[in-house]
Each structure stands twice: as structure tokens, then as C-alpha cells.
Amino acid sequence: MKYYTYFPGCSSSEGGAKAYGWSTQAVSKVLDIELTELDDWNCCGSTPYSSIEELASFCLSARNLAFAEKRGLDLVTPCSSCYVILNRTNSHLKQYPQLKADVDEALAAGGLEYHGTVRVRHLLDVLANDIGYEAIEAKVKRHLDGLKVAPYYGCQVVRPKPSFDHPEFPQSLDKLIASLGGEPTLFPLKSRCCGGSLIIPEEALALDLIRKLLGSALSNGAECLVTVCPLCQTNLDAYQSRVNKRFRTDFNLPILFFTQLIGVAFGLGDEDLGLKTGIVPAERVLAKYL
Amino acid sequence: MEIRRRADSFVGEICAIPGGEGVRLCIQCGTCTASCPHADKMEHTPSQLIAMARAGMRAEVLSSNAMWYCLSCYLCTVRCPRGIKQTDLMHALECLAVRQGLSHGRTLTPAMYRSFNDFVYSLGSLPEFGFMTWFHLLTNPLRAFRMIPVALSLFRHGRLSIRARRLTPEGTNQLRAILDKAESLGGVP
Numbered sequence: 001m002k003y004y005t006y007f008p009g010c011s012s013s014e015g016g017a018k019a020y021g022w023s024t025q026a027v028s029k030v031l032d033i034e035l036t037e038l039d040d041w042n043c044c045g046s047t048p049y050s051s052i053e054e055l056a057s058f059c060l061s062a063r064n065l066a067f068a069e070k071r072g073l074d075l076v077t078p079c080s081s082c083y084v085i086l087n088r089t090n091s092h093l094k095q096y097p098q099l100k101a102d103v104d105e106a107l108a109a110g111g112l113e114y115h116g117t118v119r120v121r122h123l124l125d126v127l128a129n130d131i132g133y134e135a136i137e138a139k140v141k142r143h144l145d146g147l148k149v150a151p152y153y154g155c156q157v158v159r160p161k162p163s164f165d166h167p168e169f170p171q172s173l174d175k176l177i178a179s180l181g182g183e184p185t186l187f188p189l190k191s192r193c194c195g196g197s198l199i200i201p202e203e204a205l206a207l208d209l210i211r212k213l214l215g216s217a218l219s220n221g222a223e224c225l226v227t228v229c230p231l232c233q234t235n236l237d238a239y240q241s242r243v244n245k246r247f248r249t250d251f252n253l254p255i256l257f258f259t260q261l262i263g264v265a266f267g268l269g270d271e272d273l274g275l276k277t278g279i280v281p282a283e284r285v286l287a288k289y290l
Numbered sequence: 291m292e293i294r295r296r297a298d299s300f301v302g303e304i305c306a307i308p309g310g311e312g313v314r315l316c317i318q319c320g321t322c323t324a325s326c327p328h329a330d331k332m333e334h335t336p337s338q339l340i341a342m343a344r345a346g347m348r349a350e351v352l353s354s355n356a357m358w359y360c361l362s363c364y365l366c367t368v369r370c371p372r373g374i375k376q377t378d379l380m381h382a383l384e385c386l387a388v389r390q391g392l393s394h395g396r397t398l399t400p401a402m403y404r405s406f407n408d409f410v411y412s413l414g415s416l417p418e419f420g421f422m423t424w425f426h427l428l429t430n431p432l433r434a435f436r437m438i439p440v441a442l443s444l445f446r447h448g449r450l451s452i453r454a455r456r457l458t459p460e461g462t463n464q465l466r467a468i469l470d471k472a473e474s475l476g477g478v479p
């Protein structure tokens with residue numbers, strides 16, 4: 001059994017990516033990983049806070065990190081944005097003494113202190129490097145039998161450096177798909193941006209980025225695409241019909257959380273994986289494994 | 291002399307924000323611009339923005355739409371041969387623009403960020419439905435109307451919670467005390 005503190009983030013707890021949270025817990029159980037949710041955690045602030053209220057954004061993260069420090073375990077999140085923001089707080093607090101002094105003073109107003117000892121991990125990193133591909137393969141009950149899967153990393157799981165994988169041509173998700181019996185497709189845009197939160201204020205720009213990603217996945221023969229981030233999933237899935245409308249395309253590519261695909265290969269049922277929460281139906285490509 | 295002093299003070303302000311100090315290191319190679327998915331949509335490319343900042347063009351830089359089109363994808367950051375944290379630099383410029391109340395071209399990104407932060411400050415978490423609705427109603431109610439099909443499809447698939455996740459009352463108070471203290475310290479630096 002491996003033990004971690006779990007930071008689901010807003011989307012994967014009670015937001016639009018609930019299925020990511022469910023499938024994360026279900027897959028972890030099979031792999032003997034115990035994820036204990038961080039008590040009374042708050043939103044990491046994501047890009048909006050760090051963009052316009054720097055000090056407050058570091059304080060949001062620092063409160064979570066202070067709680068995690070008391071438990072003394074690695075802090076794991078399935079969300080790429082939470083991952084990058086919490087990590088950024090760690091590295092900035094080490095690098096900028098004045099910032100650290102200010103954050104300490106703010107934390108003290110809430111009766112907390114943080115000493116910078118928490119290691120923040122993305123779930124993909126934990127599965128690839130702590131558990132390992134062989135251990136994952138050993139739990140496969142329904143071999144994916146060459147299912148062609150586009151491995152989509154997005155930006156913030158592999159960037160900025162240092163990262164657990166290559167910042168532009170990562171491999172960990174590819175290998176994970178292969179260990180399930182799936183075939184990771186060539187996907188040149190695998191670490192390019194989905195538009196992130198700019199889908200809200202600048203939809204036209206983000207739709208163009210999404211169109212390029214879907215086009216790249218399809219032209220390489222993908223039957224479905226897996227993501228490691230709630231926002232990437234939402235943009236590629238919920239906005240796929242908007243892309244089709246705007247660019248007169250006919251994309252119909254199921255977008256899964258990588259934990260959902262692992263769960264399918266582990267023989268878990270829909271009640272654990274929430275496959276029906278996908279807007280583009282995945283049944284067509286997954287029927288033979290369910 | 292006057293121009294030089296002006297430039298120095300603006301660069302100094304940027305450098306005082308964590309990550310902003312890279313503005314001094316740029317060699318204008320253009321790698322960031324070539325890497326940026328949105329460089330062609332920006333009024334000024336990332337490398338132009340740095341050159342302008344170093345020339346002391348405070349108003350032009352801070353009223354540009356460029357940093358508001360930044361996706362925080364960090365591609366520039368990992369490629370910069372000078373180790374500049376371009377993404378952090380963009381955030382530093384956004385912070386300065388907001389602090390100095392400069393207009394932001396025609397982009398709605400600052401308004402979206404503001405709505406997001408207001409929800410997080412009030413609740414400690416982000417209820418997506420409430421936040422999106424609030425943002426669209428504030429900025430352009432017509433767009434809220436156009437978003438109904440997306441919202442409905444999310445709702446039908448059980449992905450739109452009306453109820454927000456709440457922290458414990460003690461947690462909410464603690465978070466507010468911390469954020470209020472941060473605000474009283476006057477932001478970074």
C-alpha cells in the first residue's frame with residue numbers, strides 16, 4: 001500500500017470533472033494506493049489569481065501546503081492547473097525571501113505556518129513512476145487490444161521545468177496506454193495548449209486551438225483521446241460541438257480522463273468511472289471492453 | 291536623461307515582482323514569440339513587449355492586450371535560452387496593469403479573472419456554474435444566452451452543479467483572514 005495526501009481541486013471534487021475524481025479513487029484502490037483527501041482545502045486560485053493578485057495567490061496555495069505539511073506525505077493532484085500552481089508556490093517561496101516573509105505573515109494571520117517541505121505530485125507522475133507500468137499491466141483484466149488512443153498531455157503537467165517528463169515530447173502517458181494494451185498514436189501536438197481558461201473570455205481563439213488538437217489526433221488515426229487535466233477534458237469534449245459549428249467540421253472524438261481508460265482496462269464498471277458524463281459518447285469505441 | 295529615468299523605474303517595478311526580473315536578461319532572439327500559440331493575436335508579441343518595457347513605454351505595455359492573451363502554457367519559458375520565466379513575466383505585467391487601473395484593449399480576460407477571484411475569495415472554492423453565469427451577465431448577457439446549449443449539455447451529463455462546495459466555517463474565516471492580510475501587505479512586492 002502506498003499513501004498520499006489527495007488534492008482533488010474544484011473540478012474533480014464537485015465540479016464538472018466529478019468523473020475524474022471518481023475514476024481516480026477507483027483506479028487507486030485497485031493499485032493499492034491510499035489517497036486521503038486534504039482536510040478543508042481551498043481552491044488553488046489557478047491562473048486567474050496568479051495573474052492579477054500575486055501575493056494572495058501564493059497565500060491560497062500556501063494554506064493548502066501548510067495543511068499537507070502536517071500530514072507529511074506527498075500531495076497528489078489529478079489537475080494540471082492545481083499541480084503547476086502549488087508547485088510554483090513551492091519554488092517561488094524558496095527563491096524569493098521577501099515573498100516568503102510576506103506569505104509567512106499572511107499565513108500567521110490564520111494561525112498557520114509552512115516550511116516548504118511538501119512535495120507536490122501529479123497523478124500521472126505517481127502512476128508512471130511510483131507504481132510503474134509493469135504493476136499497472138499486472139492489474140489489466142480487459143486488454144485494450146490495440147485501441148488507438150491519442151495521448152494528450154496539455155501544457156501544465158510537463159511544463160515548466162523541472163518536470164517528471166520531457167517538456168515538449170513527453171512519453172509517460174504513451175507508455176501507460178501501451179501497458180493497458182492500447183496503442184498510443186503519434187500525436188505531434190500532444191503537449192500543446194487547449195486554450196485553458198481563455199475559452200471563457202476569448203472563445204474564438206481557444207476554439208481554434210481545440211480544432212488543431214482534434215485534427216491532429218484524428219489525422220493520426222485516434223479512436224479516442226485521453227487527458228490528464230479537467231480543463232483540457234472540458235474544452236475538448238464540451239466545446240467539440242462549438243468547434244464543429246464554427247469550422248464546419250464533424251469531429252466526434254470521445255475525450256476520456258486517463259483514469260477512466262485505466263479503469264476500463266481494469267474491468268471496472270461505469271458506476272466507478274462515470275463514462276456517461278462525457279458529452280461526446282464513448283460507448284461506441286469502448287463497448288467491446290465494457 | 292528623463293527618458294532614461296522613466297525606463298529605469300518601469301523596469302524596476304517589473305523586476306520587483308517575482309519572475310519579472312527576467313526582463314533584464316532578454317537578448318531579443320524571438321524564441322518566445324515563435325513559440326507562443328497566440329503571438330499573432332497579440333497587439334505586441336512577447337519579445338516586442340519586453341523591448342517596449344525596457345524602453346520605458348509603460349502606458350503602451352500595460353494597456354496592451356498581449357499579456358491577457360497569454361495561455362500560461364509555459365512553452366516560451368522552457369525554450370528561452372536566457373532562462374527568462376516569460377509566463378511569470380506576463381503575469382507580472384497583468385498585476386501591474388490591474389494595480390494601475392490601465393485599460394486592457396478589448397479583451398474580457400481581466401473581467402473573467404476578477405469574477406473568478408471574487409468567487410474564490412468569498413467561498414474558498416470555485417462553483418463553475420455560478421462563476422460562468424456571473425461573468426457572462428456582467429460582461430455580455432447576450433453571450434450568456436449563447437452559452438445555454440453548452441450549459442445544457444453539461445447539465446444533462448450531470449456535470450453542472452448548482453451547489454457550491456463549501457469550506458467549514460472556521461476554514462472560511464481562516465482563509466479570509468489570510469487573504470485580507472495579504473491584501474493589507476499590498477500585494478507583491
